[in-house]
Amino acid sequence: MTHVSPQLSRRGFLAGTAGFTLALTLPLGGARAQSAAASGSAPFAPNAFVRIASDDTVTVMIKHLEMGQGPYTGLATLVAEELDADWSQMRAEGAPGNDALYANLLFGAQGTGGSTAMANSYMQMRKAGAAARAMLVEAAAAEWGVPAEEITVSAGKVAHPSGKSSGFGALAATAAGMAVPEDPPVKDPKDFVLIGTDRPKLDSVAKANGTAGFTMDVYREGMLTVVVARAPKFGAKLRSVDDAAALQVKGVEMVREISSGVAVYATGTFAALKGRDALVLEWDESGAETRSSAQMLQDLSDAAKAGGAMVEEAGDAGAIDGAAEVLEAEFRFPYLAHAPMEPLDAVIETKEGKAEMWFGSQFPSFDKPTAAGVLGMKPEDVQINVLLAGGSFGRRAQGSAHLAKEVAEVAKAAGRDGVFKLVWTREDDLQGGYYRPATVHRLRAGIDAEGRIVGWENAVANQSIMAGTPMEGMMQNGLDPTSYEGSNDLPYDVGARRITWARVDSPVPVLWWRSVGHTHTAYAVEVFLDEVLEKAGKDPVQGRLDLMLPEATRQRAVLEKVAEIANWSGRRAEGKGYGVALAKSFGTYVAQILEVEDRNGFPHVTQVWCAVDCGVAVNPNVIRAQMEGGIGYALGTALFNEITLGEGGGVEQHNFDGYRMLRISEMPKVEVAILQSGEDPTGVGEPGVPPLAPALANAWRALTGQTVHQLPFSTLTA
Amino acid sequence: MIKLGVNGKEVTLDLDPETPLLWALRDELRLTGTKFGCGVAQCGACTVMLDGMPRRSCVTPIGSIDxxxxxxIExxxxxxxxxxxAAWAALDVPQCGWCQSGQVMSATALLQLVSNPTDEDIDNAMNGNVCRCATYVRIRQAIHDAAKTLEG
Incomplete structure (x- = not known):
């Protein structure tokens, strides 16, 4: 990837008795900071990445949503490295919504997704740390009357050979008066002290003692809690509402119609829920999705069979038909809910033509103008405070900004200024749509007499995630790559190729789900490939290595590494099956080997080995955590999860009893190997997910002979 | 009026007796460490101690525990x-963190009963606590580490 280097051109240090703040203006076409305050310390600039206080603490404003994937720690590490800070003095804080300063340099807008937080911030945050360091050195040189070149900085101490030394805090006020270096040099990676080593995460203590502040924990004077009764079927419209009984519930203050349903405002959560239960609602279902998901999967299968837009085409179209042997398979994938542990929620306060919001906003760039539009305000009159999010997995990354829209409508419909906390229940979450699209893959491959693959076809059919949202502009020639990514550009030589995508629309809203298209493409490709290799008489690992294209060096390396740590060639235990799978997603390469047992016809996974190449391993501790977590997230999903629509179109799952989460007794042992790399860092939030389900299927087939063509595995025993 | 002892202090709640303890703790007493995850005792995020034993506060009406x-957790x-x-911090168990108050409460309750739990003890005690980030590998290790610390 290419670095986007920030220009440190604007004078960005503001003096203050308590410390100083470094601001960087990014090359975003003259965009300017707005007047939103960055933090509680109001006098400081809003457009800051680094804040050094007189008590020596260094606070890094984190422009990416912390939802468990680790940017608070990861981005602070980059600053600390170049600042030569001591890790114990580092703090992290969520940056507010501000496109001009906190844009994702790969998106050109503020947002977290596609496992890009580390990739786009790597040089920017290092430069921010380096600039602050240079200014501290200048300040020390001025105060001590010594040449700046003679000054060293190490572990939070600025020192001169004469014996003078100081912490950062004591130099902050002077440093604030120094010129901001235009392009401060950054370290040679061989001089890294913090990058590449384990260190404690900045948010672990607060999350272990209950003091970490999330959206639902926001309480403000006069606040009302709001729940919304939404349509029982996707696309249904409200016909009538009788709120008489709801208004009788103690604590219920108002009931209002908004575009997504009927909002109940109360002095507490329980009163709001009780009030919602007491609503009498009628819905017009004439425009609703009334097909069952079983019917929808059949329709997707038919669409895949009929073909679609060409995604990738190479070689002789008749190669498969002329092959010695032809294999075919169809794979079916259900709708999936993200089910973050903290359901969607948001707090809004309106006051005299302005609004302030507190929530786990993943795309502030969409959320802010959307809320402003609803409220009839200018975007600069809406402030978004980005809080910790209790998980997301894609659920808060809304191109439609539907949550910001809903809470803004709640505030507007109240008809007065006030503070409103919108809360979704677990039932609202699981029944509320924005699912991973249900998908069908139909594959064909041809093998010649020597066992070589001579042709490969994959017809994908599903709903587009981008179409109909502000993301639609990113589609090219009518293609939505997030629908089929991973089915094309394979690292393997599979001869002639035809990859197609059929777009099938539905009123069911869909959204990216941790690793997006790779959630299904890796499964279809890697499970079918395993079957083809078996037919050709090849070992799953060696067969893949033999097919690997010469340029696929990083895929080859992770596959060889995982085979090594799992002792693939030597490990075979009685009653256990082993499977392997490989996927590159979001620029990160992951291979996994999985060991499974058969427990009454259902898989129990005992161990997973994982090799990952994400470029420079900024914090190996976080990388291992994301691989472990991705494995557990993917395993629970592969085993148990599907959102189904019954006859008539109603969602059949209500809560965690029907949409079952992986539990500790089902979590396998996990061993992670991180490949040494000097490549620019890529993300780790999503890439641990894609290889798990196909590795499970391949292990299960090795053990039982049974190929699982429809997920989840629980349909085996249904 | 319902009287409860909460974290050693007596409190009087003038609320609908059907109100789940979870919402009384959060909305009335502003004890926000106890989290809402499902509302139907399926995830354990709302775990508190009731007379010394772990209890799902989301399905415990305050009228039933006068x-x-x-x-x-506070x-x-x-x-x-x-x-x-200490073990949770040392191993960096939390990811998103939302379920962790409940995990910590259940783990503490386990160690109060069983000083040196086996993996099976941990499975039995912790299976009601869902972690969507799947931090389970580290939860298991952290409980073993905490048990070792307690042994001294």
Whole structure:
């Protein structure tokens, strides 16, 4: 990837008795900071990445949503490295919504997704740390009357050979008066002290003692809690509402119609829920999705069979038909809910033509103008405070900004200024749509007499995630790559190729789900490939290595590494099956080997080995955590999860009893190997997910002979 | 009027007796360490101690526990919770963090009953606590580490 280097051109240090703040203006076409305050310390600039206080603490404003994937720690590490800070003095804080300063340099807008937080911030945050360091050195040189070149900085101490030394805090006020270096040099990676080593995460203590502040924990004077009764079927419209009984519930203050349903405002959560239960609602279902998901999967299968837009085409179209042997398979994938542990929620306060919001906003760039539009305000009159999010997995990354829209409508419909906390229940979450699209893959491959693959076809059919949202502009020639990514550009030589995508629309809203298209493409490709290799008489690992294209060096390396740590060639235990799978997603390469047992016809996974190449391993501790977590997230999903629509179109799952989460007794042992790399860092939030389900299927087939063509595995025993 | 002892203090709640303890703790007493995850005792994020035993506060109406002693994560004391929280931080167990108060409460309750739990003990005690980030590998290790700390 290419670095986007920030220009440190604007004078960005503001003096203050308590410390100083470094601001960087990014090359975003003259965009300017707005007047939103960055933090509680109001006098400081809003457009800051680094804040050094007189008590020596260094606070890094984190422009990416912390939802468990680790940017608070990861981005602070980059600053600390170049600042030569001591890790114990580092703090992290969520940056507010501000496109001009906190844009994702790969998106050109503020947002977290596609496992890009580390990739786009790597040089920017290092430069921010380096600039602050240079200014501290200048300040020390001025105060001590010594040449700046003679000054060293190490572990939070600025020192001169004469014996003078100081912490950062004591130099902050002077440093604030120094010129901001235009392009401060950054370290040679061989001089890294913090990058590449384990260190404690900045948010672990607060999350272990209950003091970490999330959206639902926001309480403000006069606040009302709001729940919304939404349509029982996707696309249904409200016909009538009788709120008489709801208004009788103690604590219920108002009931209002908004575009997504009927909002109940109360002095507490329980009163709001009780009030919602007491609503009498009628819905017009004439425009609703009334097909069952079983019917929808059949329709997707038919669409895949009929073909679609060409995604990738190479070689002789008749190669498969002329092959010695032809294999075919169809794979079916259900709708999936993200089910973050903290359901969607948001707090809004309106006051005299302005609004302030507190929530786990993943795309502030969409959320802010959307809320402003609803409220009839200018975007600069809406402030978004980005809080910790209790998980997301894609659920808060809304191109439609539907949550910001809903809470803004709640505030507007109240008809007065006030503070409103919108809360979704677990039932609202699981029944509320924005699912991973249900998908069908139909594959064909041809093998010649020597066992070589001579042709490969994959017809994908599903709903587009981008179409109909502000993301639609990113589609090219009518293609939505997030629908089929991973089915094309394979690292393997599979001869002639035809990859197609059929777009099938539905009123069911869909959204990216941790690793997006790779959630299904890796499964279809890697499970079918395993079957083809078996037919050709090849070992799953060696067969893949033999097919690997010469340029696929990083895929080859992770596959060889995982085979090594799992002792693939030597490990075979009685009653256990082993499977392997490989996927590159979001620029990160992951291979996994999985060991499974058969427990009454259902898989129990005992161990997973994982090799990952994400470029420079900024914090190996976080990388291992994301691989472990991705494995557990993917395993629970592969085993148990599907959102189904019954006859008539109603969602059949209500809560965690029907949409079952992986539990500790089902979590396998996990061993992670991180490949040494000097490549620019890529993300780790999503890439641990894609290889798990196909590795499970391949292990299960090795053990039982049974190929699982429809997920989840629980349909085996249904 | 319902009287409860909460973290060692007596509180009087003028609320619908059907109100789940979870919402009384959060909305009335502003004890926000106890989290809402499902509302139907399927995830354990809302775990508190009720008269010394772990309880799902989301399905416990306050009217059913008049006169009881409630301890939330904010009010927990003693060697077990200290060992658990130290192990949690040392291993960086939390990811998103939302479920972790409940995990810590359940782990502490386990160690109060069983000083040196086996993997099976851990499975039995912790299976009701869902972690969507799947931090389970580290939860298991942290409980073993905390048990070792308590052994001294």
């Amino acid at each position: 006169g009881s002693e409630v301890t939330t 009010g927990m004391e003693g060697p077990e919770i200290e060992a658990v929280q």
